[in-house]
Amino acid sequence: MNMWHIWRTRWKIHVSQRIQFLVLLIVPLLVFWGGDQLLKSSSGQVKIPIVFVAEQENDTVNLLIERISNKETIYAIERSKEEAKRLLETNQVEAAVVFTDDIEEKLRAGKIEDVIKLWESPSAISIGLIEEFVASEVIRLASNGKAATYLEDELNGEDVYAEAWAYADGQWEPKPLMTIDYKTGGEESATSETDSKTDSSNPSPLLYGLLSVYIMLISFFLITWVFEDRRNGVALRSGMFGVSRLTQLSANILGTFSYTGFTMIPVSIYFIISMDGNLERLALGIIVYLIACIGISFMISQFIQSRMLYQLVAIAITVFTSLIGGSFLQISEFSSMFETVAKYTPQQWFLNGIFTGEISTSIIILAAIGLGSMIIGLGRGVLRHD
Amino acid sequence: MIELRNITKRYKGKEVVKDVDLFIPKGARVGLVGPNGAGKSTLMKMIATLVNPSKGDVLIEGQTVRQKKKSIRKRIGYVPQDIALHMNLSVKENLTFWVGMAPGKITDTRIAQLLDMVGLTPHLSKRVEALSGGMQRKLNIMIALLHNPDYLIMDEPTVGIDISSKTDIIRFLKHLDNEKTILFSSHDLSEIEQLCQYVLVLDGGALRHFGTIHDLPGVDPVHHLLRELHIIRS
Numbered sequence: 001m002n003m004w005h006i007w008r009t010r011w012k013i014h015v016s017q018r019i020q021f022l023v024l025l026i027v028p029l030l031v032f033w034g035g036d037q038l039l040k041s042s043s044g045q046v047k048i049p050i051v052f053v054a055e056q057e058n059d060t061v062n063l064l065i066e067r068i069s070n071k072e073t074i075y076a077i078e079r080s081k082e083e084a085k086r087l088l089e090t091n092q093v094e095a096a097v098v099f100t101d102d103i104e105e106k107l108r109a110g111k112i113e114d115v116i117k118l119w120e121s122p123s124a125i126s127i128g129l130i131e132e133f134v135a136s137e138v139i140r141l142a143s144n145g146k147a148a149t150y151l152e153d154e155l156n157g158e159d160v161y162a163e164a165w166a167y168a169d170g171q172w173e174p175k176p177l178m179t180i181d182y183k184t185g186g187e188e189s190a191t192s193e194t195d196s197k198t199d200s201s202n203p204s205p206l207l208y209g210l211l212s213v214y215i216m217l218i219s220f221f222l223i224t225w226v227f228e229d230r231r232n233g234v235a236l237r238s239g240m241f242g243v244s245r246l247t248q249l250s251a252n253i254l255g256t257f258s259y260t261g262f263t264m265i266p267v268s269i270y271f272i273i274s275m276d277g278n279l280e281r282l283a284l285g286i287i288v289y290l291i292a293c294i295g296i297s298f299m300i301s302q303f304i305q306s307r308m309l310y311q312l313v314a315i316a317i318t319v320f321t322s323l324i325g326g327s328f329l330q331i332s333e334f335s336s337m338f339e340t341v342a343k344y345t346p347q348q349w350f351l352n353g354i355f356t357g358e359i360s361t362s363i364i365i366l367a368a369i370g371l372g373s374m375i376i377g378l379g380r381g382v383l384r385h386d
Numbered sequence: 387m388i389e390l391r392n393i394t395k396r397y398k399g400k401e402v403v404k405d406v407d408l409f410i411p412k413g414a415r416v417g418l419v420g421p422n423g424a425g426k427s428t429l430m431k432m433i434a435t436l437v438n439p440s441k442g443d444v445l446i447e448g449q450t451v452r453q454k455k456k457s458i459r460k461r462i463g464y465v466p467q468d469i470a471l472h473m474n475l476s477v478k479e480n481l482t483f484w485v486g487m488a489p490g491k492i493t494d495t496r497i498a499q500l501l502d503m504v505g506l507t508p509h510l511s512k513r514v515e516a517l518s519g520g521m522q523r524k525l526n527i528m529i530a531l532l533h534n535p536d537y538l539i540m541d542e543p544t545v546g547i548d549i550s551s552k553t554d555i556i557r558f559l560k561h562l563d564n565e566k567t568i569l570f571s572s573h574d575l576s577e578i579e580q581l582c583q584y585v586l587v588l589d590g591g592a593l594r595h596f597g598t599i600h601d602l603p604g605v606d607p608v609h610h611l612l613r614e615l616h617i618i619r620s
Contacts (some may be wrong), residue, residue: 002486002487005483005487006487009472009479009483009486012479013472013474015477016474016475016479016513017474201420231468232466232468232469232470232473233466233467233468233469233470234471236431236464236466236470237464237484237530238457238468238487238530239436239464240434240435240462240464240530241484241487241488241489241533242456242459242460242487242489243487
């Protein structure tokens with residue numbers, strides 16, 4: 001009876017802060033939707049920036065610029081020599097492609113030496129790829145030119161250059177010359193597993209990381225009633241009314257858990273809609289992770305007297321575990337010690353729980369952590385005299 | 387009646403209440419005074435069964451609080467120093483909550499009677515945070531009285547409110563049933579003079595004086611003692 005009464009009152013208290021309630025319902029949804037859109041659009045914009053410098057404008061140079069610019073992974077601009085140098089020095093572009101004055105004559109003759117200069121930026125990492133793109137287009141034009149010039153010479157100066165050039169050029173479509181089809185191999189199952197993780201319709205792992213941070217922060221925030229009840233004497237007075245501390249704390253935890261779960265519904269629906277398959281796993285993962293976060297925050301609140309200190313500890317734990325939890329940084333980039341620690345963070349278990357197995361070990365560990373923390377916190381709470 | 391038998395309370399090795407031996411007769415109204423850190427709140431919490439003494443025993447009507455905590459608590463109304471209410475909820479919601487928590491059945495008539503006595507009937511739908519400090523204090527006391535306790539223990543129930551509200555609260559407390567034993571701590575001696583027959587002086591955790599209010603003021607050694615403890619001005 002008392003459990004239900006306290007649970008209901010905890011809900012009333014949470015919901016009575018109407019703006020906070022609405023913010024908890026709407027803002028996360030907007031943040032995750034916005035983040036998802038941003039990540040989707042930015043993933044399509046990952047291109048190699050290069051700058052063209054044309055010492056002399058002509059048809060050959062214009063064609064080269066057009067064709068290289070049309071490569072999917074290239075983002076190209078055209079600037080003066082001085083501006084190109086500045087962009088390189090400030091690492092705003094990977095490389096500058098400089099066309100020499102006599103490029104047209106040389107390519108007509110089928111010569112490819114010294115027709116282009118390539119300047120690298122100090123931090124260039126994709127210069128090899130740029131070289132390949134530029135070289136393939138230059139070779140294409142050079143071979144077209146050489147073939148056309150040869151035919152013109154063979155036909156004793158008959159005006160066939162343009163026609164021959166176009167014919168030779170056509171041989172590069174739809175695929176470049178010397179392209180071969182590689183037969184792909186490997187285990188079918190391995191391929192399909194990779195596909196399910198990298199499906200473009202799924203939210204980015206970064207968003208799951210953000211979700212884990214959000215759940216942890218909101219759990220730490222909403223459990224602060226412990227300090228409020230302790231400070232204002234509600235906890236004491238409840239004891240005077242014959243309600244045991246165990247009942248009082250358990251009912252309040254249940255109230256906060258169910259309320260937090262309720263505010264998570266819009267975000268969870270968004271994730272479930274955005275995700276292909278594995279809905280049960282995601283829902284289970286969120287619920288169990290929430291239990292773990294509420295349990296941890298409650299336990300910490302029972303060992304700390306000051307609300308300010310609790311808030312600092314909450315931020316420190318959230319930031320630390322989130323950074324090494326594997327969502328934002330690759331675990332393999334850490335030192336071996338951190339790599340080991342990273343495997344034991346709630347975020348890591350949450351992400352593993354979502355992405356692997358059915359009811360995985362990670363989910364069981366998370367549930368055990370949550371319930372264990374709650375039991376320790378309740379034990380400590382019963383012994384406290386405030 | 388309340389009997390304290392050489393009670394001592396230690397926190398982290400420090401004695402905050404030292405060997406207090408005392409008998410408070412039933413229906414007495416006792417004012418508890420002393421400087422900050424004198425051990426008033428701890429003494430009150432021990433009487434209210436909220437804190438166990440490190441040594442000695444507290445008896446309420448002959449029953450030791452160590453053994454009969456649950457049944458004794460039903461007979462005590464405790465008003466903590468802070469306002470033990472849910473500030474975001476309305477007066478009515480707070481009452482619903484505490485009525486649900488209180489031992490035994492509390493009738494609507496009892497609630498209406500208390501609301502009238504403290505003058506909160508017109509403010510039922512207001513959030514507690516929107517009430518004045520005086521109103522909040524009145525509601526805080528009213529909740530301790532919901533289950534009609536025989537003992538009312540109030541830890542500085544008028545701290546931080548204006549004189550008019552203090553006067554209202556004292557007037558309200560004076561009109562309570564004469565059978566109730568009241569233990570009332572305050573830094574304001576005039577409140578104690580108005581409400582209490584007895585005064586209990588604590589200093590450094592030790593009992594310095596316990597006697598009738600008629601000993602005050604001007605009669606040595608109590609007056610001298612209170613002046614020494616900066617409870618009254620010279």
